[in-house]
Amino acid sequence: MVAAPVTPPADVPVDPPADATDRRRWFALAIVMTAAFMDLVDVTIVNIAIPSIERDTGATFSQIQWITAGYALAFAAGLITGGRLGDIHGRKRLFLLGIGGFTVASALCGFAANPEMLVASRILQGAMAAMMVPQVLSIVHATFPAHERGKVFGLFGAIVGLGAVSGPLLGALLTEWNLFGLEWRPIFLINLPVGVVGLILGSRFITESKAPRALRLDLVGVALVTLGLLMLLYPLTRGEELDWPLWGYASMAGALGVFAALVAYERRKAARDGSPLIELSLFKVKSFAAGIAVQTVFGIGLGIFFLVWTLYMQVGLGWSALRAGLTGVPFSIAVSTAAALSVQKLVPRFGRGVLQAGALLMGLGVLSYLWEAGHYGLGITSWQMALPLVVMGVGMGLIVAPLTDAVLSGVPREHAGSASGLINTVQQMGNALGLGLVSVVFFGEIGDRLTPAQMGPAFVDAFQNALGWVAVVMAAIFVLMFALPKRPAQHLEGAGTDEPGGPDVADRLDEMDGMDGTAGSADTAVTTGAAGVPA
Template identity: 90%
Template structure:
């Protein structure tokens, strides 16, 4: 049976329960990825103490995952189209589980960093297949219900990650310190792999393009040349080669654009579909996603360091403090998609940027006023405000960006959006060494460390607030109302296999 026949067979059997089992499996994988990002942040101080990791190694534990994930997303999606989405999903989740074991049993910080990079690369194979499998398995009229479930998973992941990380760190199971935050993936990953083999139907894009290996190499090289000096620059005293490397990264990205343009003209299979950037809303949306990723990368890491090192809180208290934020994100995200965007369009996203920025400023005022004596309940107000703002952005942004993209490029555009958001996140993690650690002097006495971290957190919040102002301005280039929410904007179309879904 061909992949197209498999897809039509599945679509033609709406009562087939196998596809709902398949959905549960791929949602579990998506949940694992979401939790794995947030669960590590809360355990960073414990990793730093127990493993003796340096500042740059701590940053690479998070940035290495984000960088490998970002660099591999488009490639992972393209490989799924070529070789089969089920096959790549199983390979990805198997590799992710193995990498989690290597993280959990790492004998030194270097092994932990390398294992995290491997884990990010495996996630880049696994995650793009989720949306592709949904498209290949469910008919169009059922996908709204499916994506509603995914929204719930995102909210649950945001709540569960910090709490689970805090509990596992506090409990110190079997004297393993922070290691269970990675080892918990093992039984989940093995079960998902076994069930995936049984219930997920194989599918491929009918006209899959060849993998652009030169494009993959140029993207990876450019990111490495940009992020490595940012991450290690402060520790090494900002050497000249670091500035040369960052400037050279711009040349690599320019070479990527030139090569992709020629490859598109030659065989129509570029890694990056440059014609998408001619769509104003898409180009603006890519800029918003990138800059938004920078803000998230900065905030979540420095927030964890602020609470656990600056304020001296235990991981569980830090994790519980973040619950109001996570609940606000989940609630606002659901409300924005179902009620607000159809009525107010782009204004919802712009309001989200302003509300999130306002929450950051309130947090900044409270952190300055109360210093190290600030209580968890005093953080609740700014965190709820920030969570509402973030929820109004994260859920409808992809729809807004894709609304004016030609239908035949929708899958490729989705993959590119996810990639640049992760690239921005990795860039933000790299900038932590500048906007946060750059405010902390070396050789501080024990009594000076807490106040220094509190001051550095306040300095980083100014950066986040400024970034949200830039995002608000960039959002003015988005369409006033996403096409799918404009009455009569789109007639029903014949159901078909997407050309390229990431």
């Protein structure tokens, strides 16, 4: 399947001449892939160590939530900004700044003296990841010719799958081994040697690039997005702990006003200088508007599930971190396998139906898990969890890989980069919102001052309540998907070839890279598209 020739817009850099014998670009690829892997693992590795962190630091439930939600919020708020800064100041420069800052933040997390310092360090870590991750595929664009990128993107898919499997296991092993008596801290400190090596080699082998006519950064838009999210998420996260004070409701209501002000400001800015943070005209495209809703709601479901799942296994059932990590392996393998099949084999033939089947399968897996949790109670075993986890994993794999392409298929080419950045940003925002809602759907079901004998049953009941809400989320996603196109545009255009990762994919990503000054924002479609895999 070969796309029609596309003339790139003025602000999209033309492919640089690449010497086929130049091995430096493969070193550069290894460096940026390692950074992407480090970010993905750092998301997945933390959840498995949450109970150990809670025991060692005495963190409250709200602080536990912010250890994960703070990272997700900072990452979401900074994704578009990080991509735009790379366009303006250079992708290599921002990548090195991001990986250096991520390494420093990892050290601060590892040596955190109290829960407050850990939360602050995690927020910094998320902000640095938002600088680092959006540059990854922009660097690939500047380093590899179009005909080689299909192979490169296949390698990224393998990295996503490897990170999904290895993150929980690595976190479990590092926590169980208790290296040097540091308990959970090595899950962060392991980033230090990787980050230092990446920084040194990146400065030597990565080629600098930037957009010739990058737009200015919309600082007011960034501030309004961040303020609105904080006003919404902070009361949600601390509401249960503070007995839902009046100021919390006022803050959440005020967040709606902030988002309304954001929309009004972005409209004026688009009319004034054409460089808004959010391209509002995209929402006139039915498939894009529905896709944004799907991504947001999907992120909420993932944010709820993965945190409560970890707490259920380790606190409620009393399992070790290693046993919990091994229990999640069938899920991760199922996600990776289904994701590869969905893109290469299923979507070209069945289109939107693949995504809807994924939502139904994930919902079925959640309902079967809910039944098992109630039926077996505290006596449930890992092998009994395997079947619902595999069904959920297959369903998730059928959604995460093709969703971005399905949403982008109706978007005008001149807005492809901005649209892709926004899609991945709202998914991360949804994840942060889901983590905030954990205090309502999970901790809200757990009474105060529980005895050790009451702890297990209370966590089982709370887990069932949370799963019920995740099932509702899956049903909502299934309905919303009817607004997506029946088949993504690229599968309609050239049905003669079913070669995955061919020139049409490269052309499509070329169009994204640099559009509207958001080159790099599109990168997150590959590097963070499955970051929720056990986030």
